[in-house]
Amino acid sequence: MKTLLTGAAVALLLSSAAIHANDSVITETGKPDQWAIQTGDYANTRYSELDQINRDNVGDLRVAWSFSTGVLRGHEGGPLVIGDIMYVHTPFPNKIFALDLANDGKILWRYEPQQNPEVIAVMCCDTVYRGVAYADGMIISHQADTTLVALDAMTGEVKWQVKTGDPAIGETNTATVLPAGDKVIVGVSGGEYGVRGRVTAYNLADGSEAWKAYSTGPDAEMLVDPENTMVLGKPIGADSSLNSWEGDQWKIGGGTTWGWYSYDPELNLVYYGTGNPSTWNPSQRPGDNKWSMTIMARDADTGMAKWFYQMTPHDEWDFDGVNEMILTDQDVDGTPRKLLTHFDRNGLAYTLDRETGELLVAEKYDPAVNWTSGVDMDPNSENYGRPAVVAEYSTEQNGEDTNSTGICPAALGTKDQQPAAFSPKTNLFYVPTNHVCMDYEPFRVAYTAGQPYVGATLAMYPAPESHGGMGNFIAWDNVAGEIKWSLPEQFSVWSGALATAGDVVFYGTLEGYLKAIDAETGEELYRFKTPSGIIGNVMTYVSGGKQYIGVLSGVGGWAGIGLAAGLTNPNDGLGAVGGYAALSDYTELGGQLTVFELPGGGDAAAAEAPAADTAAAPAEGEAPAEGEAPASN
Amino acid sequence: MQHTGSLAVLALGLVMAGPLLAQTSGEEETIPAPTANDQPADLAEGQTVLPNGMDITADYMENGRWYNADGIPTFKNNDDEVDYAVFSGYRRYHAECHVCHGPDGEGSTYAPALKTSVLNMDYYDFMEIVASGKQDVNASANQVMPAFGTNKNVWCYIDDIYVYLLVRGTDTIARGRPAKRAEKSPEFTAQEDACMSG
Numbered sequence: 001m002k003t004l005l006t007g008a009a010v011a012l013l014l015s016s017a018a019i020h021a022n023d024s025v026i027t028e029t030g031k032p033d034q035w036a037i038q039t040g041d042y043a044n045t046r047y048s049e050l051d052q053i054n055r056d057n058v059g060d061l062r063v064a065w066s067f068s069t070g071v072l073r074g075h076e077g078g079p080l081v082i083g084d085i086m087y088v089h090t091p092f093p094n095k096i097f098a099l100d101l102a103n104d105g106k107i108l109w110r111y112e113p114q115q116n117p118e119v120i121a122v123m124c125c126d127t128v129y130r131g132v133a134y135a136d137g138m139i140i141s142h143q144a145d146t147t148l149v150a151l152d153a154m155t156g157e158v159k160w161q162v163k164t165g166d167p168a169i170g171e172t173n174t175a176t177v178l179p180a181g182d183k184v185i186v187g188v189s190g191g192e193y194g195v196r197g198r199v200t201a202y203n204l205a206d207g208s209e210a211w212k213a214y215s216t217g218p219d220a221e222m223l224v225d226p227e228n229t230m231v232l233g234k235p236i237g238a239d240s241s242l243n244s245w246e247g248d249q250w251k252i253g254g255g256t257t258w259g260w261y262s263y264d265p266e267l268n269l270v271y272y273g274t275g276n277p278s279t280w281n282p283s284q285r286p287g288d289n290k291w292s293m294t295i296m297a298r299d300a301d302t303g304m305a306k307w308f309y310q311m312t313p314h315d316e317w318d319f320d321g322v323n324e325m326i327l328t329d330q331d332v333d334g335t336p337r338k339l340l341t342h343f344d345r346n347g348l349a350y351t352l353d354r355e356t357g358e359l360l361v362a363e364k365y366d367p368a369v370n371w372t373s374g375v376d377m378d379p380n381s382e383n384y385g386r387p388a389v390v391a392e393y394s395t396e397q398n399g400e401d402t403n404s405t406g407i408c409p410a411a412l413g414t415k416d417q418q419p420a421a422f423s424p425k426t427n428l429f430y431v432p433t434n435h436v437c438m439d440y441e442p443f444r445v446a447y448t449a450g451q452p453y454v455g456a457t458l459a460m461y462p463a464p465e466s467h468g469g470m471g472n473f474i475a476w477d478n479v480a481g482e483i484k485w486s487l488p489e490q491f492s493v494w495s496g497a498l499a500t501a502g503d504v505v506f507y508g509t510l511e512g513y514l515k516a517i518d519a520e521t522g523e524e525l526y527r528f529k530t531p532s533g534i535i536g537n538v539m540t541y542v543s544g545g546k547q548y549i550g551v552l553s554g555v556g557g558w559a560g561i562g563l564a565a566g567l568t569n570p571n572d573g574l575g576a577v578g579g580y581a582a583l584s585d586y587t588e589l590g591g592q593l594t595v596f597e598l599p600g601g602g603d604a605a606a607a608e609a610p611a612a613d614t615a616a617a618p619a620e621g622e623a624p625a626e627g628e629a630p631a632s633n
Numbered sequence: 634m635q636h637t638g639s640l641a642v643l644a645l646g647l648v649m650a651g652p653l654l655a656q657t658s659g660e661e662e663t664i665p666a667p668t669a670n671d672q673p674a675d676l677a678e679g680q681t682v683l684p685n686g687m688d689i690t691a692d693y694m695e696n697g698r699w700y701n702a703d704g705i706p707t708f709k710n711n712d713d714e715v716d717y718a719v720f721s722g723y724r725r726y727h728a729e730c731h732v733c734h735g736p737d738g739e740g741s742t743y744a745p746a747l748k749t750s751v752l753n754m755d756y757y758d759f760m761e762i763v764a765s766g767k768q769d770v771n772a773s774a775n776q777v778m779p780a781f782g783t784n785k786n787v788w789c790y791i792d793d794i795y796v797y798l799l800v801r802g803t804d805t806i807a808r809g810r811p812a813k814r815a816e817k818s819p820e821f822t823a824q825e826d827a828c829m830s831g
Contacts (some may be wrong), residue, residue: 059688070772071775072743072773072774072775073742073743073775074742091775092775093775117768117770117775117777118777120770120775120776120777121766121777121778121779121780122779124732125732125740126742126743127775192732211693231702273750280728311648403810441724443724443728444829445728445786446785446786446829448783448785448786451779451784451786451787452729452732452784452786453730453781453786454728454729454732454786455728455786456728457723457724457725457726457727457728458727459727459736459809459810533742555742556742556743560741560742560743561731561732561733561741561742561744562735562736562741563734564735564739564740564741564742565735565736565737565739565740565741566739567736582741583709586740589742589743
């Protein structure tokens, strides 16, 4: 049986040589019973076809089992499920556990890398890690210290490892990786340390470097073709980045790549966004600072840039552009379009044609957003695609050593990395958001390699004249550019959403609640308070014929830093001391996976499937054949 | 361009002294847990001695910054107007420290509330930890504070950050940006420029 399977898989791999996509990822993400990639699918929709748990019965949800990771601090990302194995990761020290779902969650193997704890000192905002990836029978982990390691998915044995960055100069990793084609694409963190952002592709077979594309600098190092790389329908031209910086500032100019990655196998394009330009003091870096704050579309095989769109030229507020790009095929004005939807930190939700980079929609997804009066949508305008900056909230125009007050959103953005979900049943996006504003004062800083390079001080507080909370969970129409409904939340919603065919949307809250809401109306259907605040992303899978919902608890991350002691509004005037809700009044550190189920055996006879001695998950170096997953249906 | 903020050349001298003096500190409770347990010290009206034994009474000003009789940086506010070093410390704290230690010295989910640490910890111990860093890595903790001794954005302002935290720990000013501040003195500016460009 095993031999046969291996033979079939080899044939599959051989036949796929001419195809661009990574067959194993496409195969595994194509099985609704699994959660085979952090983002749910290559398109980053975080949508599941599973519907055992639905809007009529989700109120009966209960905890099925739980698992402590043994690590405190912020738990972002979520577990994968491939076949009968669940892979759970942790923040630094980036442990990985393989749990046998067919054998009561027994730990099949665990992996704990040796990392120099000094790396923690150069991680700006907690030791978070947004999870492992699966490809070709391997679990691929990109550790805090930028070690990229490929493990045998069945045994945990190290197949290869390679260093992708240098923590001594502030280069670290918090993001997951994207397996695409025969490569795995990785980013880098460290925008607050003057790190020069880039993405690097490594060959899945042996970890050798395939290509590297910087966010800033000479065209050749950015893998940009002056004639054929497009920006809003026009060629990008020569030296587009160098011309947008003063002197050599681009070398320590940020544009890091710590967000999510999506992939369109048909177009063979990888999509991601770049982070803030360094420093946070805009006066120290005149120019548009290209290509920080940019949506990038690149060929997965070569890294060559197909198109760019810079959302926030010459950032003045730390609005990193790294949030996820969600790929959907929808009708616009009656015409089917290949769309890319992106909820940026800057408070604007963008809808673009993902083939050409044409800008279709750019609208505020929180009415509080005030730094811009909107994006110039006239293709004939010289400011086409640029946001109009409101002078009052321009930290550049107000200048160094001036405190600009009342800017919305705050530096953490209307949304940070916490990913949204899309349901093709409702054609709505479900977006976890922040509802926080700030005062921002930039000032001069010196650069020291491996040291923070910030150059601004800021105070954050809940959006004034609103509901007093620091977050919302919204439903967004990406074609109309409108909020459909909005649920106020006491704290920023820092958990990735999940939408399912059961007409339910799930998300976690910083107090620790897992919430289920009606996908149409937003009506709350269920909540359960987990042991710690949730900044992880909700996922779902089927095991033994029964649907489960899983989420990591473990408060931390940027949310845990900013909100632990609560916020105050310095503009409330004298006497308004004490301010707003403190997260520390609601939750504590933790590190736990909680898995939910409906009572009973599920709707399949296989609910009590006999426990296998070895989990029937993908074997070493092979893609499991279709239908091999024992838990299907 | 001109720097604003505050001064620091003197801090460099103190840094030299810091590690020597701090050698004896051993394993004492210098870093309280970042929770509601570490309440600010409740100084009675007129009381000027902190739990760590430091008298916060300002004695003299040098180069635009206040010191107590023992030569340790302290503050001298004028009602709700903070001295310039406190304001400078507010600004630098929120650029360099708050990404771990939370806003206003209040602590985060994992890093201690420094506004309390400075009440219980000796000034020289504080300086040593900022200069050299601190590690608490074991089965239950992964806490690592970087060494800032070579970072001018921190070192040129470390005494300002210190007095800002004193002000916060003693609840002398409320959370948030100080509403009013004294003017920046030419001496202060001169020291700052010397430190940042030195």
